Amino acid sequence: MENNLAINIEHVKKSFGGNVVLRDINLKVYEGESLVTLGKSGTGKSVILQCIVGLLYPDSGSIYVYGKNIPKLSEDELQEVRKKIGFLFQSGALYDSMTVRQNLEFPLRRLTDLNDAEINNKVKDALESVGLYRAIDKMPSELSGGMRKRIGLARTLITDPKIMLYDEPTTGLDPATSREISELILKMKDKHKVSSINVTHDMECAKLTADRIVVLKDGVYICEGTFEELQKSDDPFVKSFFEGLNF
Amino acid sequence: MKFLPKNIIDFFLNTWGLFNFTKRFFIQFFRGKPEVEETIKQCFQIGYKSLPLVSITGFIIGLTLALQIIPTLDKFGAVSLIPQMLSIAVVREIGPVIIGLICAGKMGSGIGAELGSMKVTEQIAAMEVSAINPFKYLVVTRITAAMITVPILVIYADTLSLIGGYLSMSVNADMSIRLFFSEVFSTLTFEDFLPAVVKTIFFGFGIGLVGSYKGYNCSRGTESVGIAANSAVVAASLLVILLDLIAVQISTIIF
Ligand SMILES: Nc1ncnc2c1ncn2[C@@H]1O[C@H](COP(=O)(O)OP(=O)(O)OP(=O)(O)O)[C@@H](O)[C@H]1O
Ligand SMILES: [Mg+2]
Numbered sequence: 001m002e003n004n005l006a007i008n009i010e011h012v013k014k015s016f017g018g019n020v021v022l023r024d025i026n027l028k029v030y031e032g033e034s035l036v037t038l039g040k041s042g043t044g045k046s047v048i049l050q051c052i053v054g055l056l057y058p059d060s061g062s063i064y065v066y067g068k069n070i071p072k073l074s075e076d077e078l079q080e081v082r083k084k085i086g087f088l089f090q091s092g093a094l095y096d097s098m099t100v101r102q103n104l105e106f107p108l109r110r111l112t113d114l115n116d117a118e119i120n121n122k123v124k125d126a127l128e129s130v131g132l133y134r135a136i137d138k139m140p141s142e143l144s145g146g147m148r149k150r151i152g153l154a155r156t157l158i159t160d161p162k163i164m165l166y167d168e169p170t171t172g173l174d175p176a177t178s179r180e181i182s183e184l185i186l187k188m189k190d191k192h193k194v195s196s197i198n199v200t201h202d203m204e205c206a207k208l209t210a211d212r213i214v215v216l217k218d219g220v221y222i223c224e225g226t227f228e229e230l231q232k233s234d235d236p237f238v239k240s241f242f243e244g245l246n247f
Numbered sequence: 248m249k250f251l252p253k254n255i256i257d258f259f260l261n262t263w264g265l266f267n268f269t270k271r272f273f274i275q276f277f278r279g280k281p282e283v284e285e286t287i288k289q290c291f292q293i294g295y296k297s298l299p300l301v302s303i304t305g306f307i308i309g310l311t312l313a314l315q316i317i318p319t320l321d322k323f324g325a326v327s328l329i330p331q332m333l334s335i336a337v338v339r340e341i342g343p344v345i346i347g348l349i350c351a352g353k354m355g356s357g358i359g360a361e362l363g364s365m366k367v368t369e370q371i372a373a374m375e376v377s378a379i380n381p382f383k384y385l386v387v388t389r390i391t392a393a394m395i396t397v398p399i400l401v402i403y404a405d406t407l408s409l410i411g412g413y414l415s416m417s418v419n420a421d422m423s424i425r426l427f428f429s430e431v432f433s434t435l436t437f438e439d440f441l442p443a444v445v446k447t448i449f450f451g452f453g454i455g456l457v458g459s460y461k462g463y464n465c466s467r468g469t470e471s472v473g474i475a476a477n478s479a480v481v482a483a484s485l486l487v488i489l490l491d492l493i494a495v496q497i498s499t500i501i502f
Pocket of ligand 2: 045046047090167
């Protein structure tokens, strides 16, 4: 097996009851690579991400993260792998009962032994990177959907993950903020060598951040390539994502 | 499994799930660093918030109970026995069960709804992927908090109940506070008190357990939060009654 692989998914199948979502998923993500997943709503893009962090278990197949097969790990081993992964939930998933500051401090206080000053600095930096330092003492219920997503992103990035899984990072944001988030994703890749899978419908974000794009349809990846390659594709389904764009 | 009605299958699945949940609670309880701070916070959250309801109920139970008994015992000239009857009834049975049921409603639905909405909005998943054990942080702390607060609330309500009883005695039967409470304290023994406290610890455990179980295993979609809260109340109330039955059986054997 190649040892510069961050994630390696082999023959993963997953169905819920009679609803077959993933038929045969094979995917490799190399270290430092930024991969974008396209696909219609409801095709299982989020399910793949959840399988990678062990929130869902595939019916069959293997998912290697840094060589460890996620479905076979014990709870403790899984926790160790999860410390290297950051997961941005589609909904943001902020802890409702805590302020923004507490949300961001929560993983730091529990998983690291940084002192208060260091934690404060990190929280400040993370919030500034998503442009929301002014929201530090707010409760999640006081924030808009887009703000929640950006705080969610800040909370994920604060633990310096090696692998980032973004579930629709820019959905519901205005174009300017979307661009800032895309640039933040790019910065994570360039500066911190983060490997990532980015599920998005935002082609501008895809163009900016993707080293490689895969397209999911009917439970399998039907094609892969760089943004430019896919743009030239003849497949009408793939074409449909690029329609109306003029880059 | 077709030949079994669906709710019977559900019942056994729930029982099995609850059993595993209990096992997991004990494993996580003794594993790693205890979440002291969060437990105290939860005690405050679930205990303090039930205080008004518990106070009013406790007080009124004693008051009305005495009011009901006075005319009956008056016929036999046995009004002076009321403090004894009242204290035994309240401390042994009525206090624990009624307050237990109230807590089942208040805490069971609260825990069920809170954890349910955390589940639905992926907050529990978020905790899990950030390598924090949500079971220990959310469930163990709430069950422990319920085990601590329910007995305290019951003792508190018992006290208010006896005060209520005294009030109605002093108005209707002209009994002095001194006489009332010296009767109460000379009646109550350790054997009345201990089993009552022990059983309320189990009530708290049951309420916390069922509430967390329903919330933690809430299915997808916001409507399931309501279902989780509702079924938590039903199951927790039933559990309180069942536990009471068992506790009374056991304590009559021991004492
Ligand atoms: N935990 C679950 N239980 C049952 N069904 C599920 C579960 N998670 C996902 N599904 C189903 O799997 C399918 C794919 O869901 P998923 O959330 O992965 O879609 P998606 O590609 O991320 O779509 P979107 O772009 O809208 O987020 C859907 O039909 C959904 O109903
Ligand atoms: Mg999704």
